[in-house]
Amino acid sequence: MSALWALAGNPNVGKTSLFNCLTGSRQKVGNWPGVTVERKEGRVRTSRGEALVVDLPGIYGLGASSVDEQIASQFISEEPLHGVILVLDAAALERSLYLALQVRERGKRVLCALNMVDMAEQKGIRVDVKGLEEALGVQVVQTVARSGRGVEDLIRAMEEAELASEPLAVDYGEAVGASLRRLEGFLSSLGPMPFDARTGALMAAEGDPRVWVALGDRSGGLDAVLAEENRRLEDALGMDLQSALMERRWSWVSALASRVISFDPSFKPVATLDDRLDRVFTNRLLGLPIFLLVAWGMFKVTFALGTPIADWLDGLFASAGELAAGYLESLGAPALLGSLVGDGMIGGVGSVLVFVPHIFILFALIGVLEDTGYMARGAFVMDRIMRAMGLHGKSFIPMLLGFGCGVPAMMATRILESPRDRKIAILSIPFISCSARLPVLVMFSGAFFPRVAGNVVFGMYLLGIVVSVLSAKLFSKTIFKGEPSQFIMELPPYRLPQWSGVLSTALLRSSQFVRKAGTFILGTVLVIWALGNLPFGVEYASEESLIGRIGSLLAPLLSPLGFGFWQAGVSLIFGFLAKEVVIGAFGTIMGVGDEGLAAALQGLFTTPAALAFMVMSLLYVPCVAALSAMYKETQSIKWTLFAALYSTSVGYLGAFVAYRLALAAGL
Structure with a gap:
């Protein structure tokens, strides 16, 4: 059985970089039981065999005031650990020592990685490693995780160290x-x-x-x-007792820090590069325009690099569908079977999978912004806007996660201390455009606005943010009156991106999309294909088929929006199950791939109607999984139903306004 290690530390201490150095490609990602907080574990080869390392969420303490602290506290307290690798920030050691003190009080075997010693040296900071080891009763290994310095020493320490397991005695x-x-x-x-x-x-x-x-x-x-x-x-x-504990612990930490931390007397503080960059990126006047410009550039690059690859994939899937149908026909198989494989399985799923390049590139670029430290600055410059709209500035962090998926974004609202702020954020997040909506936006913008497709998609993402923030303002002035709590956020240092981590994150997100396409989306498009063939004898995917009859029920409601035909109604119905299915539904109904689908959509939609459909797809009711997460977080069917009705109403109204404005503009 592999020795089990926990990897713990504050946010922004280089814990993820160290985890990647230790485990390399030998990683597995899932969720912690009962929550959607991501769990990473990986294996480290040592001379004594393999060790299993579990990367705990970044936390400042074990007080269990947030779900991340609860996960870390429970894992450290209850799992049969061989030891805890505790990552300390050499450049901000005092802050890291509070968590170290709590872990040692639990009587756990601890090995400390004093990380980012290079940054400490650049700031003239010296750490007395021997004194730190004696005070904590642990072995301390100096590391620079981003370059791999000291990682082999850390692995040897994992193999050889006899770690103290006696609880650290603190004089309270x-x-x-x-x-x-x-x-x-x-x-x-x-x-x-x-x-x-x-x-x-x-x-x-x-x-x-x-x-x-x-x-x-x-x-x-x-x-x-x-x-x-x-x-x-x-x-x-x-x-009270809790306050007294914290006060005594911080006194202990401060006393230890004063003994083991010193400053190079020859070091002359100068304005660092970080300081100079922050004067620009967090400037009250320039910060927000720069952030929007960076976001716009991100979408332009996504389209410029992703579209040629997507076109190649589309041709590949189209050829595969034709070959499969032709091969089955040559074997004497019924035409229905050829349609199932060519139109249903390959055509339907292929129409979704062609967007994998866009998703990979977008998440890689988001990873670069996070890795460099710029994404945190984006949250900082957005604070004034969020606060003006009645939202906590920290609410922008869950909203950023909403660009990936609404489910973890809603779970991330647990970082907000106020129940009022949490409810406002949860009800506002569904309007943020998640990655599942990206295929819809890419397809329609490419088909109807080919010369400015990137700008249109960026505009849709911006529209989602605006509607989300305006909804928060409405909620804060009506049903959730009151002042938001204070916003405190730590800005990490600027760093060069760690490309292996950026690529692994983008691959992980893309593979999750592919797995979803191979399971849930495949099942859904097969149901759509079957409904398009029933009752037997009708023309495939005609208005007389079951799928046509279902869509026809909704079509009259959609007529004021410019797309009052049954195909649009069907795609929106199945989009409630998963937003990616909107395009898969169109592809399956029409029996065409991505390139053919673009032409088919141009035959169905006018340009104003296409714009209205994009707005509707962006804003209407979130998917089933997001609503389930909303119910779990609010523990209220009332607020969940309210969110579904409110978002659908906003989507309908937004699509109507977009359609009328587009007609007035002569599009």
Whole structure:
């Protein structure tokens, strides 16, 4: 059995880079049980065999106030770990030491990677590694993960080190120490728990809900004991137990930092490159226009590089469909079977898969912006706009995730402390254009606006942001009145992108899209194909078929939008299952590939109607998975139904306005 290691650290300490250096391509990505927070694990070859390393979410502490902290705290406390690799930032060591203190208090075997020592050296910062090792009771290895420096030393330490497992003893003072001992004694009297009594006492003092869950029916007296200890400490120290713990820990951390951190006396502070860049990228006047210009350039590059590859793939799928149908016909197979394989399976799924190059390039570019540190600046410059619209500035982070998928974006609203801010963000996120909508936007913009396709798609993404922010403003002034909480965000240092990480992320997102096309989308287009052939004897995908009859029910409602024909109604219905299916539905109904589909759509839609359909596809009800995530986050069927009805109404109104404006403009 492989030795199990946890990789833990604050955000922006280079933890992901270190994980990539340790595991290389031997990685697997999934979700943590019960949540959509991503879980990464990889294998490291050592002289003693393989070690399994699990990359925990970036956190500042184990207080379990967010889902990321809950995941990390539970994994560190309850899993049979060989050890924890704790990544510390050499250039901002004091901040990293709070988490190190908490992990060592849990009595876990710890190996510290003092990362980014090169950046510390550039700032004239010196760290007394021996003093740090003695204070924490751990081995410390200096690393620069982005260049691989020290990684082999870290692997050798994983192989050879005898790691201390005794909990780190922190002097909390007489009053706080007595409260913890009484709490520990009370928990010991209740019987077995998934963690030792000392750890349970610290977790209970921090308000970690897992203590109450673990105790179940035995937790009745815990609240009373905590209330009594809080009363005692309020009388003695003027603060409750949780506040006293934090205050004593930070005092311990500050004292340690003052002993082990020194500054090169010959170092002369000068304005760094980061400072000079931030004067431009976070400037009150220039920051937002630059951010929008960067986003616009991202979409232009996506189209310029992705479209030629997509055209080649389209020809490949078209030829494959014709060859497969022809081969089956030569074997004497029924024409229906040839249609199933050529039109349904290859044509339907192929019409979606041709957009993989666009998705890969877009996520690679987003990865570059994140890796360089610029994406965090985008959130920073958006703060003023978000706050003016009644949203917390930190809400822009879930919105950024919404460009990938609405499900993790809604889960990411857990970083917002205020329930008010969370609900506003959850109800606003569905208007952000996720990657599943990209095939629709690419297809229609390429077919009807070929010379300015990139600009049109960028405009649609911008429209989604505007509608999202305006909806947040509406909600904050009506059903969620109040002031947003304060926005505090750490800006990571600027770095050159780590290309292996950027490419692996883009490949991961693209492969998820391909897997979805090979399973859920394939199943859906086959259902569409079957409905297009029933009842037997009707012309395939005609208005008399079942699929035509279903679409015809919706067509009259869509007439004011310019696309009152049954094919559009069917595509929107199935788009509720997954937005990618909109294009797959058109391809299956018409029995054509991407290039043929563009021509077929030009025969169905006018240019104003095509623009209105893009707006409708962008804004109407999110997919089933997103609505499920919304229900899970709000625990309210009322708000979930409200979001579905509100977004569909906004989509319909937006499409109507777009159609009328396009007609007035003579498009």
